[in-house]
Amino acid sequence: MNREDFTILRDSNMVYFDNGATTLKPDSVRDAILKYYNEYTSNIHRGDYENSLKVSGLYEDTRRLVKDFIGAGHSSEIVFTKGTTESLNMIAFGYFRNHLKKGDEILITEMEHASNVLPWFVLSEEIGVVVKYIPLNKNNEVSIDNLESVITNRTKVVSLAHMTNVIGDVRDIKKIARVCHNHDILFVVDAAQSVAHEYINVTDMDVDFLAFSGHKMYGPTGIGVLYGKFDLLKEMKPLNYGGGMNAIFNKDGYIELKDVPDRLEAGTPNIEGVLGLSECIRYINKIGLEKIRNYERSLKDYLIDKLKKLDFIKIYNKTNKGSIVAFNIEGVFSQDTAIYLDKYKICVRAGNHCAKMTKDIFDVANTVRVSLSFYNTKEEIDLLINVLKNSKNIWEEIL
Amino acid sequence: MDNDMKRAIILDNYSNPKNRGIPDSDGYIKINSNNQSCIDNIDIYVKLKEDKIEDIKFEGEACVIAISSTSILSNMLVGKSIDEAKEIIKNYFNMIEEGEYDKDMLGEANVYEDMYKQPSRKTCATLFIRGINKILDNEKE
Numbered sequence: 301m302n303r304e305d306f307t308i309l310r311d312s313n314m315v316y317f318d319n320g321a322t323t324l325k326p327d328s329v330r331d332a333i334l335k336y337y338n339e340y341t342s343n344i345h346r347g348d349y350e351n352s353l354k355v356s357g358l359y360e361d362t363r364r365l366v367k368d369f370i371g372a373g374h375s376s377e378i379v380f381t382k383g384t385t386e387s388l389n390m391i392a393f394g395y396f397r398n399h400l401k402k403g404d405e406i407l408i409t410e411m412e413h414a415s416n417v418l419p420w421f422v423l424s425e426e427i428g429v430v431v432k433y434i435p436l437n438k439n440n441e442v443s444i445d446n447l448e449s450v451i452t453n454r455t456k457v458v459s460l461a462h463m464t465n466v467i468g469d470v471r472d473i474k475k476i477a478r479v480c481h482n483h484d485i486l487f488v489v490d491a492a493q494s495v496a497h498e499y500i501n502v503t504d505m506d507v508d509f510l511a512f513s514g515h516k517m518y519g520p521t522g523i524g525v526l527y528g529k530f531d532l533l534k535e536m537k538p539l540n541y542g543g544g545m546n547a548i549f550n551k552d553g554y555i556e557l558k559d560v561p562d563r564l565e566a567g568t569p570n571i572e573g574v575l576g577l578s579e580c581i582r583y584i585n586k587i588g589l590e591k592i593r594n595y596e597r598s599l600k601d602y603l604i605d606k607l608k609k610l611d612f613i614k615i616y617n618k619t620n621k622g623s624i625v626a627f628n629i630e631g632v633f634s635q636d637t638a639i640y641l642d643k644y645k646i647c648v649r650a651g652n653h654c655a656k657m658t659k660d661i662f663d664v665a666n667t668v669r670v671s672l673s674f675y676n677t678k679e680e681i682d683l684l685i686n687v688l689k690n691s692k693n694i695w696e697e698i699l
Numbered sequence: 700m701d702n703d704m705k706r707a708i709i710l711d712n713y714s715n716p717k718n719r720g721i722p723d724s725d726g727y728i729k730i731n732s733n734n735q736s737c738i739d740n741i742d743i744y745v746k747l748k749e750d751k752i753e754d755i756k757f758e759g760e761a762c763v764i765a766i767s768s769t770s771i772l773s774n775m776l777v778g779k780s781i782d783e784a785k786e787i788i789k790n791y792f793n794m795i796e797e798g799e800y801d802k803d804m805l806g807e808a809n810v811y812e813d814m815y816k817q818p819s820r821k822t823c824a825t826l827f828i829r830g831i832n833k834i835l836d837n838e839k840e
């Protein structure tokens with residue numbers, strides 16, 4: 301649905317199945333960015349002239365829009381970042397580096413994205429915290445029992461993707477948060493994959509920190525969000541110092557910082573990114589997440605049904621809920637399949653999807669990933685299935 | 700060599716790669732070779748005796764070009780002296796990079812003579828030799 305909103309879809313016959321990597325951008329997002337450059341380029345929070353005041357207003361309006369979009373209590377709990385990766389690094393190094401001590405335990409899974417693994421590894425090197433893994437059940441999902449089985453009285457952080465980018469399983473954030481808080485554990489949620497596909501309400505779910513990127517939700521690259529409960533953000537140490545975040549500084553080295561969230565946004569921010577983000581949230585709201593989710597789930601079921609009928613295809617996630625399907629053609633390396641599909645202008649991702657520990661979970665490290673969006677269609681899936689059916693020819697085509 | 704012939708050789712080496720498997724005895728030097736931009740990833744095991752390559756094994760997941768070229772090249776290098784091996788490797792590199800090379804020295808590896816036309820697959824075709832080169836360079840020092 302809504303394909304007409306995207307120039308890139310109108311102008312080409314490409315089949316875009318790599319929405320987990322980044323989504324396409326509707327014209328309205330592009331236009332919002334252009335408008336900033338064509339009509340009111342200016343810096344924020346600095347000028348006393350009309351354009352600067354206008355852009356400062358739009359910038360802060362976006363904070364409120366994000367707040368409502370994820371159900372936060374207050375817009376000062378919304379920090380603009382470069383993306384999920386930066387948000388997660390700020391959480392690890394700005395907050396937890398100063399709040400954890402040697403021997404404290406952090407729980408993640410082997411299915412997490414590198415950006416939710418490596419910061420914890422580095423923290424472990426730096427201050428001696430211990431990274432442990434929640435065992436996955438037979439569908440490679442996190443169950444409450446498995447989570448509880450690895451919590452000890454040293455567990456201080458649980459950090460999980462809402463939806464993984466490997467098999468697209470959707471974790472029960474609200475239930476997990478309850479378990480965490482019963483044990484005085486802080487819960488970090490990586491919402492990079494879920495934010496454009498699943499409903500999020502940080503207040504109802506009661507998450508402590510949340511991270512996501514604009515570019516996976518039909519917005520621009522280089523912009524993302526860090527949500528933190530106000531009392532936690534207040535305790536976060538900025539990783540960057542400079543303009544826009546200090547209230548006073550003196551010759552003798554005395555610095556007084558502005559309040560949250562400004563103190564966490566040093567320097568001129570990604571203004572076009574924020575304005576683009578604002579537009580993509582409006583765009584998603586206009587279609588409605590409920591409708592998006594139902595449509596994507598029906599597409600995914602359709603794809604799984606069709607794939608199941610091909611006996612030379614191995615599917616790695618038949619039962620997970622999200623909008624991602626991971627598979628391989630028997631005897632063909634995932635990258636070769638991707639190169640073959642590209643001959644038919646079908647864009648998929650091959651590889652380990654930045655989750656390099658999955659080798660220990662599946663029998664292979666690398667899969668072909670189809671990640672769906674609302675603009676995909678059954679016809680596109682039929683084309684994929686047809687091309688796969690003809691994949692006996694794969695070597696003639698790619699060698 | 701025509702394309703059908705090349706394809707047949709590549710596929711044969713992909714489906715039944717030579718020297719695949721983890722060695723079951725000691726005395727091998729191990730190195731990992733991977734492509735940072737794509738996802739090929741193999742472990743290479745080399746057994747040297749005096750100045751000679753006595754055996755090569757490899758294991759890992761990689762694409763058709765990476766696996767087949769590892770099979771073909773490892774087979775060519777077993778039994779060669781380190782200097783001979785380095786000469787073959789140099790010629791192979793040159794072929795992939797469109798430099799001057801001695802076709803006769805490369806045997807079956809000539810199936811990759813057109814690989815320069817697909818820049819994105821050059822790294823696949825050189826996965827093995829980049830790894831083994833490191834081992835041989837270390838031996839020379």
Ligand SMILES: Cc1ncc(COP(=O)(O)O)c(C=O)c1O
Pocket residue numbers: 320321383384385386413415416461463464465490492493513654
């Ligand atoms: C689950 C997950 N977490 C984090 C990220 C990192 O997002 P970004 O590269 O936008 O910072 C990704 C992106 O691939 C992801 O899929």
